Amino acid sequence: MSYPVGRSRFGGLFALAMALLAALAVGSWVTSGAGGWRAAAGLAFLLAAAAWAGASWWSVPSGRLTWDGARWAFAAGTGPGQSGVVTVALDLQRWxxxxxxxxxxxxxxxxxxxxxxxxxxxxxxxxxxxxxDVPSGAEPPP
Incomplete structure (x- = not known):
């Protein structure tokens, strides 16, 4: 089984929505009376988190994720790929x-x-x- 991997539009929109919700929360907090260094720290943390999320989304590698029944591999080019582990964190059915x-x-x-x-x-x-026990490259039964 092989599946294409790359930067996701849904993932980018999801990160943007979370950043906007966080900005609304910080804005509400500041307008309700928080001021001084606390407001500055909240704003700085918000900007740092949004920058980190954007950079993480931008740096997602493109290639193919492959499962042979025994192990996962990720290949960015035409080579065999690098072995690794895939763990599901969030299942939204289509994503x-x-x-x-x-x-x-x-x-x-x-x-x-x-x-x-x-x-x-x-x-x-x-x-x-x-x-x-499955040898590398083994095919599933028909």
Whole structure:
């Protein structure tokens, strides 16, 4: 099973919505009487968190996520890819937020719209347990 991975429009909009909600909360807090260094600290934290979220979204790698029945691999090019672990953090049926842990860790939104025909296979794969007895490259039964 192989699925395309890349920067997600849904993930970007989700992060933007969270940043706007946080800005509303800080704005409400400041207008209700918070002032001085507390307001400045809240605003600084909000800006830092929004910048971090934007940079994280921008740096999502593009490539293919592959499951062979025993292990996950992520390939950015045409090579065999890097082994790692995929953990589902949030399942919204048409979008999955997963944590890819290889040599680097990335949070990645997987979207139904990238490969609708392979979506069901991807969902089965992310929830299946690895079978260590399966040889690398083995094909599932027909």
């Amino acid at each position: 999955l937020l997963v944590r890819w842990a290889g040599t680097r860790t990335h949070w990645v939104w997987l979207e139904h719209s990238r490969a609708p025909a392979d979506w069901a296979a991807l969902r089965r794969a992310v929830y299946s347990r690895a079978d260590d």
